Amino acid sequence: MLKEKMHIAVPTAFYEDESLNIQGTIEHIKSLYSQGIQSVLVCGSTGEQHSLTLKEKLKILDDLVAEEELIHNMEIIFGVSSIRQKEAVELAKRIQPTKIAAILLGYPPYILPAQEEALIYAKKIIRFSQKPTILYNNPKRTGFDLSSESIIELSGLDLVIGLKEAGNTKRVLSLKREIRNKNFYFYAGGEMQLEEKVSLGFNRLSSIAGNIHPLKVKQWFIKMVSKQTITEQEKLEIASLLDEIYTGSPLAYVKKSINEKGITMGVCRSPLGNV
Incomplete structure (x- = not known):
């Protein structure tokens, strides 16, 4: 079971020719760890996952697992998804024996599987990974919307511990009533409309802004979910930060900011970063 209420969805570092720079990604994770961050999501968000080949994903996995201090002291979550089920299963198999x-x-x-097909896809990946699993529903990006009935069915699996919902956030209210596992977590994807999402029942955060100001964002979120007072000054600082990040391409802004701190995060794979 994951203990951390917030993880940071870290970008993947690339060189100027858009080839993979794994060391840049690891250097950024080390920087977050040195600042007190205990959980990151790798290869699973910020819009880059589907630009990575299976070979690149496996290389990221192998190099990350070799970082003993990180792998033993952080909750590292690895994104598993593919337009080809066989490739997702192969990645899941490689993850299974690791400390991920x-x-x-x-x-x-794009391919728009039927709900039954998506259930089989999910169950196979979960079976081969044997890892605690957060379902990720993002119909705006994928075109596929995991139904409430499918979420409820998958929540009955022992390894399924949560849902990152980027679609109909309001259905979290009904899902919380219908899912029997009371320790099932609801992850907000990013910080936009976060207060509203928390009021609907979201209780965990997959953070983008934390790449730049990790402790400030974490403190803000922890106060929010634990119903502590958030000062007007804190609200103004967070609002300013989010305006900077979410005006335009968030990923391009995050990478630019990390580069400016001296960590080689590099470029986005085009067309992201064209502007």
Whole structure:
């Protein structure tokens, strides 16, 4: 079970020619760890996962697992999704014997599987990974919307511990009533409309802004979910930060900010970063 209420969805570092720079990604994770962050999501968010080949994903996994201090002291979540189920299963098999803490299970873009097909896809990946699993529903990006009935069915599996919902956030209210596992977590994807999402029942955060100001964002979120007072000054600082990040391409802004701190995060794979 994952203990951390917030993880940071870290970007993947690339060189100027858009080839993979794994060391840049690891350097950024080390920086977050040195600042007190205990959980990150790798290869699972910020819009880059489907630009990575299976070979690149396996290389990221192998190099990350070799970082003993990180792998033993952090909750590292690894994104598993592919337009081809066989490739997602192969990645899941490679994750299974490692110290990776959990997987984020996304759904294939574009091909629009039926709900039954998506259930089989999910169950196979979970079976081969044998890791705690967060389901990731993001219909705006993939075109596929995991139904409430499918979420409830998958929540009955022992390894399924939560849902990252980027679709109909309001259905969290009904899902909380219908899912029997009371320790089932609801992850907000990013910080936009976060107060509203918390009021609907979201109780965990997959953070983008935390890449730049990790402790400030974490403190803000922890106060929010624990119903502590958030000062007007804190609200103004967070609002300013979110305006900077979410005006335009958040990923391009995050990478630019990390580069400016002296960590080689590099570029986005085009067309992201064209502007």
